Amino acid sequence: MKKKEFNIKLNGLTLEELREMLNNTQVDLNKMRMSHRTAEIENPVEIRTVRRNVARILTEIKKRELQDNTN
Secondary structure (H helix, E strand, O other), X not given: OOHHXXXXXXXXOOHHXXXXXXXXXXXXXXXXXXXXXXOOOOOOHHHHHHHHHHHHHHHHHHHHHHHHHHO
């Protein structure tokens, strides 16, 4: 999924759904890291993509929390 499409998807989710998505994505990232350490994975660049997606989700959560605090 491209960066812009991913950000649009994040905008449509609730805060609870974002937290659930963050948890699932972090679990996937940890699994990918472990499998990469034990054996080569097909596409090691995917680790970078998933790590960046985690950062995007965290950014969106923080943005919404700050919006809620200012309102």
